[in-house]
Amino acid sequence: MQIKILEARLEQLEKKQKSGTVKLAPLSHKNDLEKRLNIVERKQELVQDDIKAKAEKTPSIEVGSKGLSVTSPDKKYNLRLRAYAQTQYRNYLDNGGTSSTNQFLLRTARPLIEAKITDYFAARL
DSSP states (O other): OHHHHHHHHHHHHHHHHHHTSOOOOOOSOHHHHHHHHHHHHHHHHHHHHHHHHHHHHSOEEEEETTEEEEEOTTSSEEEEEEEEEEEEEEOOSOOTTOSOOOEEEEEEEEEEEEEEETTTEEEEO
């Protein structure tokens, strides 16, 4: 990506040099450009290595049909949060002067918490 940017900048400078607005020092060797290219490629490799190292240290967080799950990078620790709920909605089309109103009821709610600590300890609440 940076190579393309550098090539575009080089082309712009060459156009300016041909028009006479900017004078560039001639490249003494082809090696200068190759050295610069190697430096840019090495920097990109270092950035990629840093990204991989950070990915190995960060926990994974997943949200889906099984709830919220947080797992350590080494998979020794795991925390899962889930919930079940039973609801009821009552809608009265014609009240007929009665005091009954539309209702939304939460009958039961059950949060579930599961934790795993290494291979020896596990808990479920």
